[in-house]
Amino acid sequence: xxxxxxxxxxxxxxxxxxxxxxxxxxxxxxxxxxxxxxxxxxxxxxxxxxxxxxxxxxxxxxxxxxxxxxxxxxxxxxxxxxxxxxxxxxxxxxxxxxxxxxxxxxxxxxx
Amino acid sequence: xxxxxxxxxxxxxxxxxxxxxxxxxxxxxxxxxxxxxxxxxxxxxxxxxxxxxxxxxxxxxxxxxxxxxxxxxxxxxxxxxxxxxxxxxxxxxxxxxxxxxxxxxxxxxxxxxxxxxxx
Numbered sequence: 001x002x003x004x005x006x007x008x009x010x011x012x013x014x015x016x017x018x019x020x021x022x023x024x025x026x027x028x029x030x031x032x033x034x035x036x037x038x039x040x041x042x043x044x045x046x047x048x049x050x051x052x053x054x055x056x057x058x059x060x061x062x063x064x065x066x067x068x069x070x071x072x073x074x075x076x077x078x079x080x081x082x083x084x085x086x087x088x089x090x091x092x093x094x095x096x097x098x099x100x101x102x103x104x105x106x107x108x109x110x111x
Numbered sequence: 112x113x114x115x116x117x118x119x120x121x122x123x124x125x126x127x128x129x130x131x132x133x134x135x136x137x138x139x140x141x142x143x144x145x146x147x148x149x150x151x152x153x154x155x156x157x158x159x160x161x162x163x164x165x166x167x168x169x170x171x172x173x174x175x176x177x178x179x180x181x182x183x184x185x186x187x188x189x190x191x192x193x194x195x196x197x198x199x200x201x202x203x204x205x206x207x208x209x210x211x212x213x214x215x216x217x218x219x220x221x222x223x224x225x226x227x228x229x230x
Contacts, residue, residue: 033218042201042221043154088153097161097207098144098169099219101154 005102006089012108019076021105023089024069030092032065033099034074037086046074046087081111114138117202117222124189124196124229132187132225134202142207143185144219147171148199157200160185161207189227200225 007022023032031050035043049056049065049072056063062075076083086106090099115136124130134143142161146154156169160179174193179185185204189196203219 035219035221040199040224040226042223043203043219044221045218048218090154097142098156098159098167100156101146103151103153 006087006105008105009103010106010108012110013079014110015079015081017079019079019083019107019109021074021087021089021107023072023074023102025072025089025091025100025102026070027091028094029067030094032063032072033090033092034061034063034072035088035090035101037088037104039085043088076107079107079109081109083107084109115202115204115220115222117200117225119225120223122225122227124227126229127191129188129190130227132189132200132202132227134185134187134222135183136185136204136220136222137183138204138220139182140204140206140220141182142205143179144203144205145169145175145177145185145187146201146203148201148224154201157187196227197229198227200227 005024013019033048034046037043047058047063049063060077065072086104088101088104090101118133144159145157148154155171157175158166158169158177160166163179163182166177166179176188201224202222205219206217
């Protein structure tokens with residue numbers, strides 16, 4: 001079953017704007033990861049945040065994790081047309097040794 | 112070049128046929144995974160393996176089988192029992208930290224995928 005649910009399902013913004021995607025999950029986790037997928041391709045890992053962390057940065061990416069609300073957000077700052085892709089959150093749930101993926105947010109960045 | 116490869120890129124299957132999708136990695140990862148992705152959807156876990164000669168069913172294992180005879184290889188067979196096999200199949204691998212301080216699998220590295228179509 002899909003645990004992570006991303007919101008919104010689709011997002012369209014102009015180049016230079018910030019994009020925020022949210023992920024909610026239902027059970028206790030060890031870590032939460034964000035991945036990116038260009039159309040018809042494999043996924044690429046973006047960032048991992050552990051359950052004892054609250055915020056993490058990597059370049060133009062900022063991820064937050066609120067375990068009390070069972071939610072995470074991914075912020076992409078100063079977006080570029082090349083950021084156009086689908087973004088997935090994935091959780092490593094307690095007691096399970098494989099990730100559970102959400103259904104993704106499709107981001108369109110208009111040049 | 113280190114990485115994970117899948118073949119073929121496109122595969123066509125007739126009704127009642129078994130087909131095998133290849134997945135190879137040279138990253139020295141212990142853990143390997145197979146996912147299915149339907150259009151506009153997320154990934155669903157079919158099977159995963161943490162070590163050679165051992166594997167576990169995922170969320171949608173019915174109609175699929177796997178083997179893990181070598182660390183580098185994790186082939187997936189789509190059997191005739193899988194009634195709706197048309198999908199995009201993704202293989203991944205990762206380090207899987209074991210032991211008392213284990214945090215479990217870290218980031219997964221994905222192959223480019225195989226698109227399977229039933230004729």
